[in-house]
Amino acid sequence: DAGVIQSPRHEVTEMGQEVTLRCKPISGHDYLFWYRQTMMRGLELLIYFNNNVPIDDSGMPEDRFSAKMPNASFSTLKIQPSEPRDSAVYFCASSPRDRTGELFFGEGSRLTVL
Amino acid sequence: GDSVTQMEGPVTLSEEAFLTINCTYTATGYPSLFWYVQYPGEGLQLLLKATKADDKGSNKGFEATYRKETTSFHLEKGSVQVSDSAVYFCALSRANTGNQFYFGTGTSLTVIP
Numbered sequence: 001d002a003g004v005i006q007s008p009r010h011e012v013t014e015m016g017q018e019v020t021l022r023c024k025p026i027s028g029h030d031y032l033f034w035y036r037q038t039m040m041r042g043l044e045l046l047i048y049f050n051n052n053v054p055i056d057d058s059g060m061p062e063d064r065f066s067a068k069m070p071n072a073s074f075s076t077l078k079i080q081p082s083e084p085r086d087s088a089v090y091f092c093a094s095s096p097r098d099r100t101g102e103l104f105f106g107e108g109s110r111l112t113v114l
Numbered sequence: 115g116d117s118v119t120q121m122e123g124p125v126t127l128s129e130e131a132f133l134t135i136n137c138t139y140t141a142t143g144y145p146s147l148f149w150y151v152q153y154p155g156e157g158l159q160l161l162l163k164a165t166k167a168d169d170k171g172s173n174k175g176f177e178a179t180y181r182k183e184t185t186s187f188h189l190e191k192g193s194v195q196v197s198d199s200a201v202y203f204c205a206l207s208r209a210n211t212g213n214q215f216y217f218g219t220g221t222s223l224t225v226i227p
Binding site (some may be wrong): 003004033040042043045048056093103104106107108 | 148150155156157159160163186203213215217219220
């Protein structure tokens, strides 16, 4: 079975531009998470969904960040406008309904904002 | 609130050395505990887990025992290999937090031949 698929793997953009990161979770998983990883702050949870509904977005840094999950097989994380401090690796992960189940991570999208 | 504290890195060991990475947690109730590993350029992947007190998780020669009395879940391996070089994350999850995971800051391990 395919794992969590993220795109793009690498994105280089200029400050002020809109960035959209995409994620396809594992089929049948009910939970989807967006994480950000930086050297300074480690792994931070940005938002997570249950059955396509956002449950906790308290980790979203500010209004420039938004996330959607229009259906069970697709989610986006958008940054508009982007800033250099948004440079990081963004991971999507999904998890099955079993609440003690493991997280399955994608390979990440490395974002560089110049 | 829930949290995980793990040993600061980086850790550098010679091949075949013994590895311990300490992890302690704070949580109410009975969380599940996990160790995840991140190889360079990749996402995190589950290494092992334990879902109740005194359980021992094991995989690829790594072990960790869920110790409720000391709120710990230390990762150990008797003989590390160069291929074990990675970043290791301790994590917990509680069912009544909506499957939310809490990760430690990660410990970087480098194994030299």
